[in-house]
Amino acid sequence: MYRFLLTPRWWGINVFVLLAIPFCVFMGSWQLSRFEGRVEDHRTATEQASSGRDEAARPLDSMLPVDKSTSxxxxxxxxxxxxxxxxxxxxxxxxxxxxxxxxxxxxxxxxxxxxxxxxxxxxxxxxxxxxxxxxxxxxxxxxxxxxxxxxxxxxxxxxxxxxxxxxxxxxxxxxxxxxxxxxxxxxxxxxxxxxxxxxxAPTGTGLDLKAFQNLGYTGEWFVFAGFVVFMWFRLLRRELEFQRDAALGLVPEDSAGSAVSDPSADSDASAGSDDSGDSRRTPVPSG
Structure with missing residues (x-):
């Protein structure tokens, strides 16, 4: 029943899923690390600003250029x-x-x-x-x-x-x-x-809009990963249902072109065609 997974079409789907899920997880983790980094920078900058009020003042030239450690x-x-x-x-x-x-x-x-x-x-x-x-x-x-x-x-x-x-x-x-x-x-x-x-606080160290954008992107990438898994199982379920319907001869004629061919269904269809052909023949009288 699962032989269709080896068809070229499903090989393409499987390869896409196997590449897409790790990529989404990686991007989500990277965006999360960006947000955590901004939170840590904000905490450090806040602590630095609080402790800086009590520390001894230093000569201006010794603290230049201004960066996150000197701001x-x-x-x-x-x-x-x-x-x-x-x-x-x-x-x-x-x-x-x-x-x-x-x-x-x-x-x-x-x-x-x-x-x-x-x-x-x-x-x-x-x-x-x-x-x-x-x-x-x-x-x-x-x-x-x-x-x-x-x-x-x-x-x-x-x-x-x-x-x-x-x-x-x-x-x-x-x-x-x-x-x-x-x-x-x-x-x-x-x-x-x-x-x-x-x-x-220095630029880029606060919990500003950019920081929460990173958090929002994190959620989006993990949602994408879940959506890929959901769609794969949905396609798999539809294919299995089609296989069962084809085995029971319940596949409509208009979907036969898009369906996966089934040998038993083809043989049944051929037999039905022969029977219908025989029924239209005119009997030949004996003697």
Whole structure:
């Protein structure tokens, strides 16, 4: 009854199933590992941000370039405050406001963007406190340059003079004459009565939409694997039912072309044809 499994058609089906199931399981496991990796990165970044508040600040240059291991760590730098910019459309504690960003010219000849604090309301240079004069030493959390469109960072263009949508060297290079660090710092304590901006986790370490997309893809691949198994058993069952019907002579004539040939059915059909032919012959009278 199961000889049909050796036909070329079923060889193709079986090979496809044997390849498709491991592939789906592998892809599902890979997507699951991506999700677990993001969860672990999120946990590490959270623990790092918590422990970073209590650790001793290190010199800025010793912590560059910014990566997952240095983002959120406390650093210190000295210099003179220069040009000041506003970063509109930033939320803090559920309230909308703006950052006050001031460039710190260091002894290295580069300027470090420093977020001195956050103020509520619409960005207005008249509300932003002027930076201290003379040599200042800043201490705060090191942050990587922002990417417009990621983690809530606005990609809006055409802002008024003195404003920037993202805190990054690429966004600031056309606004200030100084050479810039590819990083920025948010102060531990807000300057001049402003609220301090908490450090954010590095890009790709949070439980964001991409992380849950990986989890969704995991479910999809395992569902595909189950669907392949289900369809194989469904096809097998239909083939077995057809074989039984063919053996009992219950296969309709219009499905005979698509059915698997059965020798006993063919012989019965031939016999029926002969009998019907004989019944139409005219008897020859004897004598």
């Amino acid at each position: 959120g760590r406390r650093v210190t730098a000295s210099g003179h405050y220069g040009k000041q910019l506003l970063v509109p459309g930033r939320e803090l504690d559920g309230e909308r406001g703006f950052y006050v960003l001031t460039l710190l010219r260091t002894d290295s000849g580069k300027a470090l963007p420093v977020v001195r604090g956050w103020l509520p309301g619409t960005a207005d240079s008249a509300k932003a406190p002027a930076p201290p004069t003379g040599v200042v030493t800043v201490t705060g959390a090191l942050q990587a340059s922002e990417t417009p469109g990621d983690n809530g960072v606005s990609a809006q263009g055409g802002l008024p003079a003195g404003q920037t949508a993202a805190i990054s060297s690429a966004s600031l290079v056309n606004l200030v004459p100084d050479r810039l660090y590819d990083a920025w710092v948010t102060l531990d304590k807000g300057d001049a009565g402003m609220k301090a901006v908490p450090a954010s």
